Amino acid sequence: MKVNTMAEMMASGTMPEYLFWVGCAGSFDQRAQKITKAFSLILDKVGISYAILGKEEACTGDPARRAGNEFLFQMMAYQNIQVMNAYGVKKIITTCPHCFNTIKNEYPELGGNYEVIHHTTLLQSLINEGKIVLKEGGTFKGKKISYHDSCYLGRANNIYEAPRKVLEILDAELIEMKRCRSNGLCCGAGGAQMFKEEEAGTTRINIERAEEAVATGAQIIASACPFCNTMMTDGIKNKEKENEMEVLDIAELIAESMA
Amino acid sequence: MEMIAPLIFLALLGTAGFLFYKKATLIKKTIFLGKSEIQYNEPIRRWKQVLLLAFGQKKMFKNPLVAFLHLIIYAGFIIINLEVLEIIIDGITGKHRVFLPFIGSYYSLFINVFEVLAFGVTVVCVIFLVRRNILYIKRLASNDLAGWPKTDANLILAVEIVLMSLFFLMNGADQALQNVQAPHYASTGSFIVSSMLVPSLSTLSTETLVLIERSAWWLHIIGILAFLNYLPYSKHLHIILAFPAAYYSALEPAGKMKNMPSVQNEVLYAMDPSKAPTDAAPPTTFGAKDIFDLNWKSLMEAYSCTECGRCSAACPATTTGKLLSPRKIMMATRDRLEEVAQNIHQNKNFVDDQKTLLHNYISVEELRACTTCNACVEACPVSLSPLDIIMELRRSLIMEESNAPSEWNNTFSNIENNFAPWKFSPEDRENWAKEI
Numbered sequence: 001m002k003v004n005t006m007a008e009m010m011a012s013g014t015m016p017e018y019l020f021w022v023g024c025a026g027s028f029d030q031r032a033q034k035i036t037k038a039f040s041l042i043l044d045k046v047g048i049s050y051a052i053l054g055k056e057e058a059c060t061g062d063p064a065r066r067a068g069n070e071f072l073f074q075m076m077a078y079q080n081i082q083v084m085n086a087y088g089v090k091k092i093i094t095t096c097p098h099c100f101n102t103i104k105n106e107y108p109e110l111g112g113n114y115e116v117i118h119h120t121t122l123l124q125s126l127i128n129e130g131k132i133v134l135k136e137g138g139t140f141k142g143k144k145i146s147y148h149d150s151c152y153l154g155r156a157n158n159i160y161e162a163p164r165k166v167l168e169i170l171d172a173e174l175i176e177m178k179r180c181r182s183n184g185l186c187c188g189a190g191g192a193q194m195f196k197e198e199e200a201g202t203t204r205i206n207i208e209r210a211e212e213a214v215a216t217g218a219q220i221i222a223s224a225c226p227f228c229n230t231m232m233t234d235g236i237k238n239k240e241k242e243n244e245m246e247v248l249d250i251a252e253l254i255a256e257s258m259a
Numbered sequence: 260m261e262m263i264a265p266l267i268f269l270a271l272l273g274t275a276g277f278l279f280y281k282k283a284t285l286i287k288k289t290i291f292l293g294k295s296e297i298q299y300n301e302p303i304r305r306w307k308q309v310l311l312l313a314f315g316q317k318k319m320f321k322n323p324l325v326a327f328l329h330l331i332i333y334a335g336f337i338i339i340n341l342e343v344l345e346i347i348i349d350g351i352t353g354k355h356r357v358f359l360p361f362i363g364s365y366y367s368l369f370i371n372v373f374e375v376l377a378f379g380v381t382v383v384c385v386i387f388l389v390r391r392n393i394l395y396i397k398r399l400a401s402n403d404l405a406g407w408p409k410t411d412a413n414l415i416l417a418v419e420i421v422l423m424s425l426f427f428l429m430n431g432a433d434q435a436l437q438n439v440q441a442p443h444y445a446s447t448g449s450f451i452v453s454s455m456l457v458p459s460l461s462t463l464s465t466e467t468l469v470l471i472e473r474s475a476w477w478l479h480i481i482g483i484l485a486f487l488n489y490l491p492y493s494k495h496l497h498i499i500l501a502f503p504a505a506y507y508s509a510l511e512p513a514g515k516m517k518n519m520p521s522v523q524n525e526v527l528y529a530m531d532p533s534k535a536p537t538d539a540a541p542p543t544t545f546g547a548k549d550i551f552d553l554n555w556k557s558l559m560e561a562y563s564c565t566e567c568g569r570c571s572a573a574c575p576a577t578t579t580g581k582l583l584s585p586r587k588i589m590m591a592t593r594d595r596l597e598e599v600a601q602n603i604h605q606n607k608n609f610v611d612d613q614k615t616l617l618h619n620y621i622s623v624e625e626l627r628a629c630t631t632c633n634a635c636v637e638a639c640p641v642s643l644s645p646l647d648i649i650m651e652l653r654r655s656l657i658m659e660e661s662n663a664p665s666e667w668n669n670t671f672s673n674i675e676n677n678f679a680p681w682k683f684s685p686e687d688r689e690n691w692a693k694e695i
Binding site: 003022027037040052054057059063067074076101109110156158183184188190193194196197198201204 | 581683
């Protein structure tokens with residue numbers, strides 16, 4: 001399977017329908033790379049025309065802006081918008097809620113106007129259109145799955161239904177955690193916390209969230225954000241439950257179930 | 260006496276109104292010490308928020324029982340004000356129950372509705388006192404409220420109970436006086452709650468009853484006027500400011516951070532010098548170090564906060580024992596505002612007091628604990644945003660003081676040099692694609 005870059009597409013005189021914005025975690029983090037690969041496999045199978053920016057992609061600036069470094073954010077935004085506008089990008093899909101939020105909500109007033117779609121939303125519409133067909137029997141049939149809301153999808157952008165609708169087709173038993181949807185508890189990574197030691201407290205946020213996840217008795221924690229994925233995986237390890245449950249992105253669950 | 264009473268009443272009403280007006284003007288002035296850089300468009304959507312969040316209390320109903328109890332006090336407050344209107348007209352004109360001749364038999368129906376509500380308010384105030392002081396409810400037992408805030412909360416509930424009791428006593432004595440056909444006490448029929456006081460009141464002499472009725476009447480209205488003037492010093496100011504707070508609350512997706520056009524332009528001019536105007540003045544300050552640097556909406560929100568603590572109960576940092584508590588961010592901002600207002604009041608202009616909101620009221624450790632998850636804004640019944648304040652202070656910390664943990668400095672330099680928060684080579688960004 002070949003993943004094209006925008007530069008390659010342009011050289012061959014074609015333009016993809018979507019730019020797949022991979023994000024830094026999806027590009028470099030070994031765990032998140034699996035999510036990226038799973039999602040590109042889905043795109044490929046369904047026959048969606050897409051390309052990545054490859055080396056021309058840079059951090060959206062989300063962690064810099066939320067840490068308080070507006071200069072760095074503006075520099076990154078300027079650079080990314082220049083690149084995307086030069087390619088005439090219209091539609092963007094991304095597997096990272098942080099990139100999604102920044103490009104969708106914060107780039108327009110800086111001159112970057114695109115239709116930005118999170119991968120869970122795209123998967124939901126592909127399912128609705130009947131373009132995603134699952135294997136007979138179903139890999140996750142009857143398994144207990146609990147979805148962890150990403151703050152930057154949920155509260156930040158009101159996307160609560162799409163990930164849940166996607167999970168419904170797995171024919172699994174979906175269980176909600178005590179705090180879910182608009183009351184969902186953060187994994188602890190947002191606001192650039194991912195990149196620093198947590199402040200002193202009585203417990204870590206990801207451990208608190210992992211306890212809720214463990215309490216559901218689910219075998220799979222479904223995530224929709226590479227950072228939530230890391231935080232939840234670490235939290236579950238801390239609770240020594242890594243043999244009983246695993247954290248999988250919704251893209252991975254679908255990719256593994258597809259015929 | 261009959262001539263003097265309305266004069267005393269008018270003097271009281273005028274003084275209370277004047278004092279409240281003066282304090283309200285000062286608060287308004289203090290709020291507008293903040294910046295006004297944001298446009299608040301789309302009035303229709305905003306009025307919808309006022310209807311849903313403030314009038315309809317939509318978000319309160321996330322906890323239906325507490326919402327119902329709060330609704331009783333809220334409805335009681337609004338509807339019983341009709342009776343206060345009559346009391347004020349009575350006071351000015353020297354008449355007694357001035358509405359009675361106009362609505363006749365409906366009068367007792369109205370008073371009965373007020374009495375039922377007043378009874379409900381009394382019961383709920385007692386329940387709330389028990390919740391605050393006897394039952395252990397984490398957000399109400401929190402250290403955030405140690406000292407004055409806890410007293411303030413109890414005082415509000417106690418005053419409401421006293422005001423409602425005076426209302427019943429006044430009506431009870433009135434009915435006892437009607438029974439002995441005392442002059443000036445026109446027949447109204449029996450009132451549903453206060454009639455229960457009549458048997459014991461009837462043992463008293465007419466003179467004593469008049470004394471009780473008049474005392475209760477005066478204490479009730481004096482209490483209301485005093486309470487009005489207490490509002491600006493109390494968390495109870497929310498009964499007024501919750502409405503504008505709902506109106507100005509964000510319409511955009513909660514994840515969107517406020518842009519800084521000054522920095523945007525600085526970067527633009529650096530990248531593309533041809534776009535720089537020759538007289539471009541560099542921005543003076545970045546983010547907020549003190550209340551003057553915050554948007555006025557944040558300052559109004561600090562005055563609107565009623566310290567219920569739903570934000571902190573939902574905050575991932577607070578609930579895992581971090582120093583940060585979003586409620587405390589709002590309270591600290593208001594405390595600093597009060598201090599600045601006092602300073603301006605005394606010195607005519609603000610005289611530097613060597614203090615700032617950042618550091619003196621809100622510490623670096625608190626700011627560093629925020630995950631920007633928006634749980635606080637979502638939890639707030641009127642969508643106040645502690646997050647806006649936290650972000651503006653963080654901007655000041657980083658851009659004015661270069662005050663960042665070393666890990667963040669590494670992250671910044673990685674983003675700047677390697678275009679990712681980690682130290683990977685940008686050349687390797689698409690390596691994953693070769694592994695499929």
